[in-house]
Amino acid sequence: MPPSRRLVGAVRILAPTDATALGTWVGVNQHGVAATLLNRYADAADLPTPGTVSRGLLVHSVLMARSAPELIDRVRRASLGRHQPFTIVAIDSRHRCLIGDWDAREFEVDRGPEVGLVRTSSGRDQAEAERSRAAAFADLAKDQRPSAALLAAFHRGHWPARGPFSVCMHREEAATRSLTVVRLRPTRATMWYWDGPPCHRPRVARRTLTRSR
Ligand SMILES: [Zn+2]
Numbered sequence: 354m355p356p357s358r359r360l361v362g363a364v365r366i367l368a369p370t371d372a373t374a375l376g377t378w379v380g381v382n383q384h385g386v387a388a389t390l391l392n393r394y395a396d397a398a399d400l401p402t403p404g405t406v407s408r409g410l411l412v413h414s415v416l417m418a419r420s421a422p423e424l425i426d427r428v429r430r431a432s433l434g435r436h437q438p439f440t441i442v443a444i445d446s447r448h449r450c451l452i453g454d455w456d457a458r459e460f461e462v463d464r465g466p467e468v469g470l471v472r473t474s475s476g477r478d479q480a481e482a483e484r485s486r487a488a489a490f491a492d493l494a495k496d497q498r499p500s501a502a503l504l505a506a507f508h509r510g511h512w513p514a515r516g517p518f519s520v521c522m523h524r525e526e527a528a529t530r531s532l533t534v535v536r537l538r539p540t541r542a543t544m545w546y547w548d549g550p551p552c553h554r555p556r557v558a559r560r561t562l563t564r565s566r
Contacts, residue, residue, distance in 0.1 A: 367562040376409025385446030391474035393438035
């Protein structure tokens with residue numbers, strides 16, 4: 354569901370809602386901290402074990418953090434055994450980017466790259482999707498500086514071809530269901546949301562969140 358403003362504890366956040374579990378997979382808060390979560394299908398059991406909790410509820414619960422390191426710390430201290438494998442990316446207004454990987458046994462944290470493709474997720478072939486999408490991004494970005502427009506075009510595009518490995522993904526049984534773009538400014542965060550495969554849907558929602566001083 355499109356982004357809406359709500360409270361996590363006393364912290365204002367802006368995030369789309371996963372209609373099934375009522376959590377989210379991407380969000381930003383009043384402190385200028387943004388986070389997103391990718392499923393790690395290759396590490397996941399075919400069927401969730403009883404007691405498994407939606408990863409989206411985890412993202413929602415840690416979005417009260419005041420910085421990217423604090424957000425990752427909150428994930429580390431959560432009961433991770435209840436969640437299927439995931440990758441979480443945390444970014445803050447001091448340009449810190451941290452990537453945490455939970456493989457159902459360990460939670461490992463890396464500093465993200467300065468620019469470029471951070472990570473991707475695929476239910477078909479994770480390694481091939483990462484290789485193919487990284488190559489497409491390198492090709493697209495070789496003649497221009499990364500920008501919000503370039504990133505949006507990349508996520509709406511079909512390199513090398515429309516199908517399972519394009520970023521705007523299409524398979525017979527699945528497809529990209531939405532695109533969310535977050536922009537952080539000193540006074541506000543803005544979120545754009547495409548509700549559907551972003552290659553052929555117009556942008557349908559734009560929401561802003563005032564930053565706290
Ligand atoms: Zn598409």
